Amino acid sequence: MSEQVPVYDNHIHMSPSGRNVDALKEFEAAGGTGLTLVTLPYSEVPIHKGGDFAESYEVTYALAQRAREATSLRINIAVGPYPVLMVPLAEAYGLERAEEMMVRGMEDAARDVAEGRAVAIGEIGRPHFPVSREIRDASNRVLLRGMELAREVDCPVIIHCESEEYTDRSLAEIADMAGLDRSRVVKHSSPPWVTPEETHGVMPSIPASKTNTREAISKGTDRFMIETDYIDDPLKPGAIMAVTTVPKRVKAWLANGQVPTESIHRICGDIPDSLYGR
Template sequence: MTDPDTPVLDNHLHLNPDNGRGLAAVDDFRRLGGTHLIVVNKPSWHLGQDVEGGEEFRPVFDRTLDVVAEAADRLPGTAWPVLGVHPGLVTRLVDDRGLSPERAGDLMIEGLELAADYVAEGEALGLKSGRPHYDVPEAVWEASNRVMRRAFSLGADLDCAVQLHTEESEDLTVVAGWAEEAGLPAHRVVKHYASGRLAGPTPSVMSEKDWLREAAERGDPFLMETDFVDDPDRPGAVLGPKTVPRRVDWLEAEGHAEAIRTAHVETPRLVYGVDTEATLDPGGENG
């Protein structure tokens, strides 16, 4: 098991305290040596598809804050929320609700602006946005890019990170350039579900061994994640909450101690401005 003095951060997972494993997943993470979590809100359509404006995202965000506070109490480190609007919502709004792409984009921006209020109040660490990872009509793609660029301008105003859900790619320099144009440094843009190689944003590497080995050998800033979805209808989807601590042990056995420090101490500080060492109490909970 990982040295208890070593921070171990899962940079992107979801917790479903109502219908999923919830805090039991946090306990699994901790038992294997996990110390810190960044918890991203579940997609808003889990509360239904009838959101008509930004305020209706509030129950999703508030429920996320509640479970993050409970998770933090169970960890030797802490947990932070990242709030935003899943880019897949655009398809549900356009295809299922019949909204125009422009109106769908407006509604999603309203949700992002509400999430930004939580960041401004110190209740959330950053924002989540992006664009669909699947083929969509050009008008939907343009609307999604407009939403994402609004997230960058909000991140710049708030001096906070923006996590992105996007198509699979090893080169998002154009997207990072949009962030820079908005005043948000490219390193504060995080591509969730990244492989071991990425140009532009900071990669949040899915904790598959081959991808982690490549990221470790490259030596650039990176984070580690599972994208644990905590969905009882998809029990084997993505990776489980024990994976990041196990992969940290594996990286250590492979001789990548420097990469462990990069992913769990230096890059969280660079991207989010958090100190995973100062917030770690190896002998207790919620350091």
């Protein structure tokens, strides 16, 4: 693959118990040039108090450092309290305490961005499955605080939540409340919603399947990013998608001319550069 063409995966995880650096070596060998490394809830760091999130971010930073030493990849790091944790934390400590813990995780993520250790807060948001009204309301309050902090430290947020017709409008409205530019809100695992009417200004990050990318491209815009959400689980080695999916997709675009080279530069270069460059 031409060195001039960027190949960027906007959502990859590394796990201490997974392939971690070897997976990113495979990504690079396939043609990958950069990625957003997003923190995970690590079994090695159970969350019992708000300050534990910062400890879990240290795992992400250590894995990123190892990958930077072993590859030439551009690695942008996103850290934040994984929104699904609101559910077990509320069960264990009560909803009020769980919300306080999640906010502390947001605050520590924002501090790390301000210090240059990360470039985005994420993945944050709300559970992607049905929950009680109380859990959803608390999750939205935590998300609002995360967006406020992102505005303060001038960084994007990467959102994990449901994908319904109302979702991007809802995220845009919360961003407006927080004073955060809608374009700084990245909808992870987005359907191929790419038109202004569909996104309401939110930036879609689309799973890099043939079906999703074909539909997105067919709408006549290149305002989106692509991702695998590779989770680096040794028990599920290709989940959510194989780590080589984005390089293969871009290589196919170049071979068949389906996507103009300038659009590839926008999807895999200009957009992530504008979001994560600090």
